[in-house]
Amino acid sequence: MIHFYFFLVGSIVASFLGLVVDRFPEQSIIVPSSHCNACGQKLAPRDLVPVLSQLINRLRCRFCQSKIPIRYLILELVGSLLFLATSLSYLTISQLVLLIMGITLALYDQREQEYPILIWLFFHLLLLFLVGFNLLMTIFLALGILAHFVDLRIGAGDFLFLASCSTIFNLTEVLLIIQIASIIGLLLFGLKSKKDRLAFVPCLFCGSSILIMIQFIVLHQNALRFI
Secondary structure, eight states: OHHHHHHHHHHHHHHHHHHHHHHTTTSOSSSSOSBOTTTOOBOOGGGOSTTHHHHHTTTBOTTTOOBOOHHHHHHHHHHHHHHHHHHTTSSOHHHHHHHHHHHHHHHHHHHHSSOOHHHHHHHHHHHHHHTOOOHHHHHHHHHHHHHHHSOOSSOHHHHHHHHHHTTTSOHHHHHHHHHHHHHHHHHHHHHOSSOOOOOOHHHHHHHHHHHHHHHHHHHHHHHHHTO
16 A cells, blocks of 8 residues: 555656646746646646546646646656655665656756756755765766856756766766766757757756666666575
8 A cells, every 4th residue: 555655646746846847937836726728727626636637638628628748647657656666665765856856857957948956956955865965976066066157068957967966876877877868968969950959957867767777677686696
């Protein structure tokens, strides 16, 4: 039963973070209450059940039948699965926080081409509470501050995200994340018809997710050898 609760909490957290990405910082995340962006109709409780409401309504507003972007459903499903994986001990709490933070910042960076410092700071302080300070993290924080004032050819937000990664990864692992992210970035840039700015935080998020997956596979392979 505890696994179901984690799944449910994950979907609720992801749904709220989707709201934050949509509204922050131009609008309040508290008022107005949840409503359809197309017709403005206030949503009833039956419309706010994560995942289930969207499936029942077939990804459409119940009032005006306008389509609801599928990213909301995907975000809620991913959040649910991440919390479930934590409940099953496949992820640590710190890994969960980093991944949830990465999803939120990646969506925001992709949509707004900006880095929401307050959102990052909330998650980063949570990571510090769970893990604590280390020298590598401090170096990336310093680079992030420097990049805000000096053009280092990489955004301040990218350094700040790497600072958060440094709370749970060592230097070798962080460099591997950067390499994976760079490969993904080059592939995405090559596929773009319009060669403009590429949001790099989503690439870093993918790199960190891949590394966590690799660590999980290696850990369980080693565990099986001793059985």
